[in-house]
Amino acid sequence: MPELPEVETIRRGLTSLVVGKTVTYVTVRLPRIIRFPSVPEFEERLVGRTIHAIHRRGKYLVFDMEPFTMISHLRMEGQYRVADRDEPLASHTHVIFGMSDGTELRYRDVRQFGTMDALADDEERPSGLVNLGPEPFDPVLTPNVFYTRLHSRSAPIKSVLLDQVCIAGLGNIYVDEALFLSGIHPLTKASRIGQGRCELLLGAIRNVLSRAIEAGGSSVRTYVNGYGRHGGFQMQLNVYARQGQPCFVCGQAIEKIKLGGRGTHFCPHCQARGGRRRNDN
DNA sequence: CATGGGTCCTGAGTGC
DNA sequence: TGCACTCAGGACCCAT
Numbered sequence: 001m002p003e004l005p006e007v008e009t010i011r012r013g014l015t016s017l018v019v020g021k022t023v024t025y026v027t028v029r030l031p032r033i034i035r036f037p038s039v040p041e042f043e044e045r046l047v048g049r050t051i052h053a054i055h056r057r058g059k060y061l062v063f064d065m066e067p068f069t070m071i072s073h074l075r076m077e078g079q080y081r082v083a084d085r086d087e088p089l090a091s092h093t094h095v096i097f098g099m100s101d102g103t104e105l106r107y108r109d110v111r112q113f114g115t116m117d118a119l120a121d122d123e124e125r126p127s128g129l130v131n132l133g134p135e136p137f138d139p140v141l142t143p144n145v146f147y148t149r150l151h152s153r154s155a156p157i158k159s160v161l162l163d164q165v166c167i168a169g170l171g172n173i174y175v176d177e178a179l180f181l182s183g184i185h186p187l188t189k190a191s192r193i194g195q196g197r198c199e200l201l202l203g204a205i206r207n208v209l210s211r212a213i214e215a216g217g218s219s220v221r222t223y224v225n226g227y228g229r230h231g232g233f234q235m236q237l238n239v240y241a242r243q244g245q246p247c248f249v250c251g252q253a254i255e256k257i258k259l260g261g262r263g264t265h266f267c268p269h270c271q272a273r274g275g276r277r278r279n280d281n
Numbered sequence: 282c283a284t285g286g287g288t289c290c291t292g293a294g295t296g297c
Numbered sequence: 298t299g300c301a302c303t304c305a306g307g308a309c310c311c312a313t
Contacts, residue, residue, distance in 0.1 A: 032289095076290085077290095077291090092291090109290095110290080110291060110292070111289085111290045111291060111292090112289080112290050112291080113289070113290065152283095153283080153284095154283080154284085155283075155284060155285085159284085159285085260284095260285070260286085261285085261286070261287085
């Protein structure tokens with residue numbers, strides 16, 4: 001489940017691996033991956049283009065292939081790998097970009113949830129990208145701005161943080177981790193969180209994301225970066241997938257509940273409902 | 282408009 | 298051993 005740290009790690013790897021290379025052919029083996037335009041037009045638009053840069057916005061990879069932009073979302077299990085043309089295809093390889101140097105950029109996605117769009121400058125971005133909230137590290141996202149964004153929402157804080165319109169890039173793992181670090185129960189209504197705790201929460205989000213990027217992301221299920229390597233941050237997770245195991249801070253068993261259809265992990269002591277701080281005893 | 286539930290998909294895991 | 302079933306979840310769609 002690539003979230004911001006995983007997508008950023010992939011972006012950095014792919015930047016070294018394919019920026020400056022020119023696409024000589026595109027093969028789409030699973031049409032459903034391509035959202036816009038049609039598959040033939042997608043292929044036609046990108047052949048002959050050079051990958052000038054790869055950016056990230058939220059969990060989207062944005063390939064600058066002037067005069068087109070290729071926008072790729074990995075969803076649950078999308079992976080990019082660079083391989084020599086004559087290497088056998090891994091299973092579930094759905095899109096192949098042939099490169100001028102004899103290599104291929106290959107997109108693999110067991111769950112088939114990922115999407116790609118090839119857009120001209122004047123074409124509308126996918127709605128998910130247009131409506132994306134601020135980047136977690138953007139300086140315009142001050143504690144006060146963050147507080148205002150949360151204060152208008154009555155849903156549980158976990159659901160609001162997963163909403164990419166509120167803040168971009170967070171997924172199930174890092175939301176649970178950030179809420180643990182800030183001592184907030186995931187069911188707490190977003191509007192009930194005061195300014196001080198919002199500032200704490202924003203700090204926790206930035207802290208966990210930056211440490212995860214430094215560790216190359218978390219490999220909880222199937223995530224690998226552009227070099228096929230696993231991340232290391234799963235070793236530092238405090239609550240995610242640790243249900244039944246003792247909290248590293250207080251020793252109580254981590255609980256798992258279902259919230260909005262998502263597995264939600266928290267420490268019932270450090271994240272007590274009603275806002276007790278994690279260091280209170 | 283905000284919210285919550287269903288949907289897509291396949292492989293791993295579980296229980297009988 | 299085999300089979301049916303459940304689970305994993307990001308973004309989108311839709312009903313309320």
